[in-house]
Amino acid sequence: MSNSPAKTRRTAIWSAIATALRGDISEGRYAPGDKLPTEAVLAERFGVNRHTVRHALAKLVEEGLVRTRRGAGAFVAALPTDYPIGRRVRFHENLLAAGRRPEKRILQIERRAATIGEAEALAIPKGETLCAHHGLSFSDGRPIAVFESVFPLSRLPGIDIALEETGSVTEALACVGVPDYTRASTRLTAVRANATQALHLQMREGDPLLRSTGVNVDGEMRPVEYGRTWFAGDRVTLTLES
Amino acid sequence: MSNSPAKTRRTAIWSAIATALRGDISEGRYAPGDKLPTEAVLAERFGVNRHTVRHALAKLVEEGLVRTRRGAGAFVAALPTDYPIGRRVRFHENLLAAGRRPEKRILQIERRAATIGEAEALAIPKGETLCAHHGLSFSDGRPIAVFESVFPLSRLPGIDIALEETGSVTEALACVGVPDYTRASTRLTAVRANATQALHLQMREGDPLLRSTGVNVDGEMRPVEYGRTWFAGDRVTLTLES
DNA sequence: CATCAAGATATGTCTAGTTGTATAATATAG
DNA sequence: CTATATTATACAACTAGACATATCTTGATG
Numbered sequence: 001m002s003n004s005p006a007k008t009r010r011t012a013i014w015s016a017i018a019t020a021l022r023g024d025i026s027e028g029r030y031a032p033g034d035k036l037p038t039e040a041v042l043a044e045r046f047g048v049n050r051h052t053v054r055h056a057l058a059k060l061v062e063e064g065l066v067r068t069r070r071g072a073g074a075f076v077a078a079l080p081t082d083y084p085i086g087r088r089v090r091f092h093e094n095l096l097a098a099g100r101r102p103e104k105r106i107l108q109i110e111r112r113a114a115t116i117g118e119a120e121a122l123a124i125p126k127g128e129t130l131c132a133h134h135g136l137s138f139s140d141g142r143p144i145a146v147f148e149s150v151f152p153l154s155r156l157p158g159i160d161i162a163l164e165e166t167g168s169v170t171e172a173l174a175c176v177g178v179p180d181y182t183r184a185s186t187r188l189t190a191v192r193a194n195a196t197q198a199l200h201l202q203m204r205e206g207d208p209l210l211r212s213t214g215v216n217v218d219g220e221m222r223p224v225e226y227g228r229t230w231f232a233g234d235r236v237t238l239t240l241e242s
Numbered sequence: 243m244s245n246s247p248a249k250t251r252r253t254a255i256w257s258a259i260a261t262a263l264r265g266d267i268s269e270g271r272y273a274p275g276d277k278l279p280t281e282a283v284l285a286e287r288f289g290v291n292r293h294t295v296r297h298a299l300a301k302l303v304e305e306g307l308v309r310t311r312r313g314a315g316a317f318v319a320a321l322p323t324d325y326p327i328g329r330r331v332r333f334h335e336n337l338l339a340a341g342r343r344p345e346k347r348i349l350q351i352e353r354r355a356a357t358i359g360e361a362e363a364l365a366i367p368k369g370e371t372l373c374a375h376h377g378l379s380f381s382d383g384r385p386i387a388v389f390e391s392v393f394p395l396s397r398l399p400g401i402d403i404a405l406e407e408t409g410s411v412t413e414a415l416a417c418v419g420v421p422d423y424t425r426a427s428t429r430l431t432a433v434r435a436n437a438t439q440a441l442h443l444q445m446r447e448g449d450p451l452l453r454s455t456g457v458n459v460d461g462e463m464r465p466v467e468y469g470r471t472w473f474a475g476d477r478v479t480l481t482l483e484s
Numbered sequence: 485c486a487t488c489a490a491g492a493t494a495t496g497t498c499t500a501g502t503t504g505t506a507t508a509a510t511a512t513a514g
Numbered sequence: 515c516t517a518t519a520t521t522a523t524a525c526a527a528c529t530a531g532a533c534a535t536a537t538c539t540t541g542a543t544g
């Protein structure tokens with residue numbers, strides 16, 4: 001009579017407000033350092049109580065997007081992390097240069113046979129053993145990407161051990177005789193987050209991700225790493241160098 | 243317990259309560275916009291459980307007679323606003339003629355490239371710069387619609403500034419040399435409200451909206467505005483002139 | 485010009501009240 | 515006995531208002 005089984009599990013009001021403000025910020029309507037409208041004004045705009053706006057703002061503060069000062073207002077803390085993609089792609093260096101505090105958590109390192117795509121990208125025979133590792137990247141303590149990258153073991157013997165000991169791609173490659181490497185190719189596309197990715201990135205299943213696929217080569221143009229990275233779309237802006 | 247338990251009840255308690263409240267409303271005891279007593283008070287007054295009162299209120303909400311807002315209360319719903327759609331569509335004029343108090347709140351004005359659909363509707367090259375603005379429409383202080391409309395900047399230089407200064411489409415167009423305009427086409431369809439729309443219109447996510455897509459042209463039949471409006475389905479009745 | 489005081493604003497915190505939702509128990513009709 | 519209507523209880527989410535406290539603005543004062 002009154003209700004049908006098709007009940008609407010609506011998103012919380014404060015959550016919708018947070019999303020709206022997050023969108024305004026990421027679209028540049030409020031630039032970094034800008035003062036957001038006062039809580040009272042926002043409450044009026046959205047037609048809700050001030051406490052509901054405060055809940056939304058608290059969420060944005062928790063995410064690091066907004067910083068509040070009592071008596072002064074709420075200010076946009078920073079734009080999404082700029083992540084330059086060019087000939088030299090170094091996670092730690094890039095974020096340090098942007099004034100961020102980078103962090104990396106390796107979830108797994110394993111040896112396994114190469115898939116067809118991996119073998120092709122690394123220019124090795126299909127089914128050859130390689131070293132794969134995947135994990136999470138953080139900026140200022142907030143997860144911004146999940147990655148999976150593989151190395152040809154035949155070309156880089158001991159890379160798996162070096163990776164485990166150093167926890168750094170750059171250092172591990174240096175350990176096995178690759179002092180420098182450059183990005184040979186990068187492909188970008190947008191996909192939806194699956195459950196696992198959403199969990200790691202603290203977002204919702206289906207939220208947009210920016211997927212980057214790239215191959216790094218050594219000084220003699222031999223592929224040394226084939227990596228895929230899924231960036232949280234609302235936290236990262238990739239910038240392309242000429 | 244207080245009511246005769248041995249007798250067979252022809253009508254359910256909640257139904258009787260709904261009828262009583264419906265009568266109070268139709269007799270003017272509660273005028274449109276008035277706040278009904280709280281569920282606790284009504285439960286006390288009718289000598290029943292709060293849930294039984296809620297069942298009655300749910301029925302009235304379903305009928306469209308009552309609107310509830312969590313934390314605020316239950317209110318007698320205002321009558322739907324008649325909104326004529328014809329050759330001349332003027333938000334303010336239409337509502338003033340209907341004896342309402344119109345209001346408009348522009349949320350954003352920006353310049354950006356035209357999408358394919360917008361370029362087609364305005365008969366301009368794809369990607370050309372246009373002026374877009376979106377916001378909210380009110381009738382007697384209640385939000386009844388969200389809108390987004392775009393203008394071709396090449397054909398109407400300065401329209402964005404005029405819009406910002408006047409806050410009125412009709413006046414802004416007059417400022418840039420379009421003294422009069424008429425509706426060339428209108429398309430209507432029903433859609434579900436997303437979280438943002440629901441928030442602005444103070445309704446629930448998934449509630450039905452009436453979407454109107456229209457193109458306005460100047461005296462020489464050149465498109466000057468391409469607008470989309472989402473009306474709250476329970477607050478507006480569109481009326482078509484012959 | 486520099487400084488201080490007072491007022492206006494804005495966020496932080498607290499208390500209370502109201503609707504929304506979930507779960508379980510009880511009564512009544514069929 | 516079974517299904518439905520009603521009661522009972524608890525908690526979550528949102529509103530409403532008041533007050534404290536930090537910050538900014540303004541104007542008077544020397």
